[in-house]
Amino acid sequence: GAVVSQHPSWVICKSGTSVKIECRSLDFQATTMFWYRQFPKQSLMLMATSNEGSKATYEQGVEKDKFLINHASLTLSTLTVTSAHPEDSSFYICSANDRLVEGPQHFGDGTRLSIL
């Protein structure tokens, strides 16, 4: 089946640093990838849609300059949390659609980000 790999799975860093999270589709190509944020005991909240070769589309209330998204190839999207602060601590999940097959999104394992 379609596999989405997310790296790193867990990161702890100091306040003020920037953190990059990678999302890769391993056996399919994805023109569109999605970034979600999940707080404890809450639902997944869509942050942005990552579009290969063009700018990401951000949901209302999500700061573009805070959460930088780059989708440089059909198999890789990155989310960079810039100047991270403790309130950015969360579980970040990416997903991707196979561009050749109509179907559901395939999800990565998620990245737990802890900012001290």
Next chain:
Amino acid sequence: AQSVSQHNHHVILSEAASLELGCNYSYGGTVNLFWYVQYPGQHLQLLLKYFSGDPLVKGIKGFEAEFIKSKFSFNLRKPSVQWSDTAEYFCAVNAVGNNRLAFGKGNQVVVIP
């Protein structure tokens, strides 16, 4: 924009009991509907989906869901649960032609052996 409601966030039941999780959405247009499951420590996995056709959809591991358009519902059912069904279950919806998914808050299901 569409929204999804899931009630009874915590569900505890014994093995062999029947399970039904409610999902209601709000959107006036045509939708695709999904149930995802997240086992402890694992990523989200697709249980079943509805795009069109027979409103009664059968998924993996004995799960099924029924789309009732008039009620804007897509409830998930399993006649007899097992301990291994302990997980969090999410209902999700997207408008046809738009891949952006809206998720419900999830149901934490615990099956007691």
